[in-house]
Amino acid sequence: MKEKIKIFLDSDLLEKYLLGTTNDQESLQVERYLAMYPEVRDTYNELQDNLEIYAKLHAIKTPDGLRNKIMARIKSENASRRKFFRYAIAASFAAIMFAGASYFLWNQNQSLQEENIIVNNKIETLKEDMRLELEDVRNQFIVLNNPQTKRYNVKGNNNAKDLKAVAYINPVKKLSYINVKKLPHISDNQSFQMWAEVNGEMINLGIIDEAAGKEKLLALPYADKAVSYITIEQKGGNQTPTVENIVAKIDY
Amino acid sequence: MSALLEKHIVELLQERDEKAISLLYEHYGDTLYGVAKKVVRDEELAQDVLQESFVKIWKKSDSYDASKAKLFTWLFRITRNTAIDKLRSVNTKTDKEIQMDVSDVYNLGVDSIKPEFMDVRENLDKIEEKYQIVLEALFFEGMTQQEASDELNIPLGTIKSRLKIGLRELKKIYGPSMMLALLLNLM
Numbered sequence: 192m193k194e195k196i197k198i199f200l201d202s203d204l205l206e207k208y209l210l211g212t213t214n215d216q217e218s219l220q221v222e223r224y225l226a227m228y229p230e231v232r233d234t235y236n237e238l239q240d241n242l243e244i245y246a247k248l249h250a251i252k253t254p255d256g257l258r259n260k261i262m263a264r265i266k267s268e269n270a271s272r273r274k275f276f277r278y279a280i281a282a283s284f285a286a287i288m289f290a291g292a293s294y295f296l297w298n299q300n301q302s303l304q305e306e307n308i309i310v311n312n313k314i315e316t317l318k319e320d321m322r323l324e325l326e327d328v329r330n331q332f333i334v335l336n337n338p339q340t341k342r343y344n345v346k347g348n349n350n351a352k353d354l355k356a357v358a359y360i361n362p363v364k365k366l367s368y369i370n371v372k373k374l375p376h377i378s379d380n381q382s383f384q385m386w387a388e389v390n391g392e393m394i395n396l397g398i399i400d401e402a403a404g405k406e407k408l409l410a411l412p413y414a415d416k417a418v419s420y421i422t423i424e425q426k427g428g429n430q431t432p433t434v435e436n437i438v439a440k441i442d443y
Numbered sequence: 444m445s446a447l448l449e450k451h452i453v454e455l456l457q458e459r460d461e462k463a464i465s466l467l468y469e470h471y472g473d474t475l476y477g478v479a480k481k482v483v484r485d486e487e488l489a490q491d492v493l494q495e496s497f498v499k500i501w502k503k504s505d506s507y508d509a510s511k512a513k514l515f516t517w518l519f520r521i522t523r524n525t526a527i528d529k530l531r532s533v534n535t536k537t538d539k540e541i542q543m544d545v546s547d548v549y550n551l552g553v554d555s556i557k558p559e560f561m562d563v564r565e566n567l568d569k570i571e572e573k574y575q576i577v578l579e580a581l582f583f584e585g586m587t588q589q590e591a592s593d594e595l596n597i598p599l600g601t602i603k604s605r606l607k608i609g610l611r612e613l614k615k616i617y618g619p620s621m622m623l624a625l626l627l628n629l630m
Contacts, residue, residue, distance in 0.1 A: 203606070241610045243515045249481050
């Protein structure tokens with residue numbers, strides 16, 4: 192161990208370290224020795240003291256005015272540093288503002304995108320509705336215009352003598368429509384409901400609304416030897432028709 | 444310098460108080476100017492070096508680590524390196540631009556020696572020249588030991604031993620009473 196320290200002290204590493212001319216690796220080595228061996232530490236401290244004494248032997252009085260020059264330089268260094276900090280603060284603030292604005296815009300973009308999806312869906316639904324409506328109108332036109340269309344006048348039975356409707360059936364195009372012209376007065380808690388029996392199955396065609404139905408052709412599902420019924424049901428309609436309340440029957 | 448004052452200056456440096464530079468200049472200005480002058484051998488250049496060194500000291504004050512070096516050692520390193528860099532840059536410029544001998548360019552002004560150092564300086568002359576030459580070559584002229592060996596035509600081993608004796612045995616060369624006088628002077 193003693194040998195190791197002696198070799199180290201005999202090298203000029205400690206002197207080089209004193210002058211700050213060691214490279215990183217050498218500095219680490221010296222610092223390791225300094226930390227580990229008191230003899231090395233003592234020698235280093237002695238070297239430092241001697242350096243200071245030796246350097247002081249060469250002291251020369253500084254020229255007048257140099258001190259003021261230096262202090263002025265230090266002041267301007269500080270000013271530029273303060274300036275730098277001011278800019279740094281301004282830059283940080285700008286960055287925060289930018290982040291805030293970005294988040295705001297991003298958020299807005301998100302909600303706009305959501306809105307866009309909703310609007311697109313609405314447009315799609317509307318298009319589909321339009322398509323169905325158009326098809327219906329086209330079919331109505333075909334039915335009304337086709338010479339092979341048969342026209343049936345439908346009248347209510349004794350329970351609803353005032354009921355008047357016209358059915359248009361076209362067996363070639365397999366289309367059938369009904370136009371309910373007039374409905375007898377019924378109590379407020381009742382409504383007329385349309386049914387069709389197709390291939391032995393009863394299909395609910397929905398409530399007939401007098402006000403809306405006057406000029407409207409209501410499509411009936413087409414089948415050979417189908418039968419349509421109009422019944423009086425409780426307000427809002429029923430899942431299955433009430434047979435004793437049949438007020439009209441259309442065979443086609 | 445007293446340990447207390449040194450500690451105070453270091454604290455001021457770390458607090459980035461300009462007073463630290465003022466105190467450093469007061470206590471080390473002459474010594475560091477002497478170091479700079481010794482390296483560049485020109486008064487004007489030495490003044491530039493001292494200015495630049497103090498700016499570096501101020502800028503690097505965060506990096507001073509009292510556990511690794513005494514304050515003066517740190518100041519000395521910065522000043523010496525600044526001076527050596529300055530000398531190199533001036534030398535390259537001179538070599539390139541006017542191809543003139545360095546000694547013609549530098550004005551060799553008269554050292555204004557502090558009176559209180561007069562006797563010290565006389566004593567410095569008493570240090571055996573062989574040690575002085577080695578110490579100056581290494582400390583002030585920025586030579587490595589190998590360069591000093593080549594330049595001074597002294598074997599590397601001798602350079603090493605003279606440096607060691609010159610530095611480590613400084614006290615013995617001066618004698619205890621001289622050291623005391625020196626220390627009192629410097630404090």
